Amino acid sequence: MIRNFGLVLLMVLLPVALVSGAADGNWLKKVPGRDHEKISPYQGQPDAIAAGRRIFVDRCSQCHGEAGEGTKKRPGLKSKRVQEQATEGDLHWLLVNGNMRKGMPSWAKLPDQQLWQVITYVKSLHE
Amino acid sequence: MKPAVMVGLFVVFLAAGCKAQERPYFVTYSHEMEEPGNLEIEFFNAVGKPPDGNRFVGSTLEFEYGATAWWTSELYLDGQTTQHDSTIFTGYRWENRFRPLLGEHWINPVLYVEFENINGGDKALREVVGHDGKNDLVDPNPEARTEKKREMELKLILGSNFRGWNISENIIAEKNLANAPWEFGYAWAVSRPLKLAASAHDCTFCGEKFQAGVEMYGGLGDGYSFGTHLTSHYAGPTLNWEAPQGLTFSFSPQFGLNDYSVPRLYRFGIAYEIGQLWGRFHRGAR
Numbered sequence: 001m002i003r004n005f006g007l008v009l010l011m012v013l014l015p016v017a018l019v020s021g022a023a024d025g026n027w028l029k030k031v032p033g034r035d036h037e038k039i040s041p042y043q044g045q046p047d048a049i050a051a052g053r054r055i056f057v058d059r060c061s062q063c064h065g066e067a068g069e070g071t072k073k074r075p076g077l078k079s080k081r082v083q084e085q086a087t088e089g090d091l092h093w094l095l096v097n098g099n100m101r102k103g104m105p106s107w108a109k110l111p112d113q114q115l116w117q118v119i120t121y122v123k124s125l126h127e
Numbered sequence: 128m129k130p131a132v133m134v135g136l137f138v139v140f141l142a143a144g145c146k147a148q149e150r151p152y153f154v155t156y157s158h159e160m161e162e163p164g165n166l167e168i169e170f171f172n173a174v175g176k177p178p179d180g181n182r183f184v185g186s187t188l189e190f191e192y193g194a195t196a197w198w199t200s201e202l203y204l205d206g207q208t209t210q211h212d213s214t215i216f217t218g219y220r221w222e223n224r225f226r227p228l229l230g231e232h233w234i235n236p237v238l239y240v241e242f243e244n245i246n247g248g249d250k251a252l253r254e255v256v257g258h259d260g261k262n263d264l265v266d267p268n269p270e271a272r273t274e275k276k277r278e279m280e281l282k283l284i285l286g287s288n289f290r291g292w293n294i295s296e297n298i299i300a301e302k303n304l305a306n307a308p309w310e311f312g313y314a315w316a317v318s319r320p321l322k323l324a325a326s327a328h329d330c331t332f333c334g335e336k337f338q339a340g341v342e343m344y345g346g347l348g349d350g351y352s353f354g355t356h357l358t359s360h361y362a363g364p365t366l367n368w369e370a371p372q373g374l375t376f377s378f379s380p381q382f383g384l385n386d387y388s389v390p391r392l393y394r395f396g397i398a399y400e401i402g403q404l405w406g407r408f409h410r411g412a413r
Binding site for chain 1: 229290327
């Protein structure tokens with residue numbers, strides 16, 4: 001009985017631990033230097049922000065919220081980590097590679113141009 | 128089920144639609160997995176006419192679910208209609224795809240395992256292996272459906288994305304669980320969106336909503352006679368369009384490359400993706 005209870009507790013706590021770990025930012029340590037320094041070719045361009053918003057709403061808002069505010073299980077994108085600690089290059093690396101153990105898929109299926117448009121939009125959210 | 132409940136479910140699903148960015152492939156798998164928590168419902172059809180048989184439509188209804196970012200599971204229900212014959216359900220398939228390398232590389236492998244429980248009347252042509260050919264498609268349905276096929280199918284999927292291009296190759300091995308040799312096949316495809324950057328304004332028919340490419344696939348014999356002798360092969364252009372409301376339409380005319388193949392196949396499909404399926408039923412989830 002006690003052994004079964006332990007098993008049930010493990011099954012409940014394991015997913016919780018995985019989900020709570022999703023927003024721990026450890027992925028930032030994995031970004032290679034050359035990727036870290038990449039800069040969006042669309043930096044600050046209003047058209048790119050508008051295009052990035054359209055892509056974001058279509059593909060990212062299901063998990064990260066309509067305006068990047070986050071959802072119950074997935075992190076918001078207006079945080080200090082995304083807006084200040086992570087460079088555009090870091091975010092590009094994350095979109096290409098994902099953080100699959102923590103539930104973030106790879107978005108390499110999107111052309112690079114669209115990834116940079118999304119990043120330009122996400123970085124505009126701090127304003 | 129009451130009509131009001133059905134309408135309610137339809138509205139929930141339509142409201143939950145999200146964009147899938149599917150590749151325009153009908154046989155070839157890319158290394159890209161379903162997003163975790165998303166359910167994609169796809170309906171694919173192959174229309175053809177073997178020279179000595181009747182015209183047919185082979186159909187597959189697919190339910191593709193992203194279990195995790197590295198594991199996708201999919202259930203297929205197959206059926207077919209043959210002119211001057213009948214419409215029959217031909218069986219089901221259940222496949223799982225696993226992505227062993229967690230990250231994007233030059234070449235990204237995915238392991239594919241499928242169990243099929245179909246009958247000899249199946250004309251969905253979701254893959255071509257062994258000595259599959261036009262003669263397999265001419266038997267009348269009452270006769271063809273008596274042949275039971277319980278098969279395991281393994282695929283090595285290799286995929287690369289480079290400057291907007293996707294290049295995918297599949298190596299296929301299939302084994303009838305009855306006493307039959309391994310059968311082999313291949314598929315490859317290349318595609319690219321017509322426009323790489325997204326438009327700043329909403330648009331329905333702009334270039335980034337379309338993907339075009341080429342697909343080719345065929346059999347490679349079996350364990351007793353490996354090679355291209357007495358095997359069928361197909362190739363053709365392929366196109367898809369990402370419509371509003373999360374729908375994707377695909378079309379491909381495909382051409383048999385030798386006398387052992389059906390001369391022409393017309394494939395078309397429609398896909399609809401439901402974002403964060405279970406979140407829809409949780410109070411407070413967005």
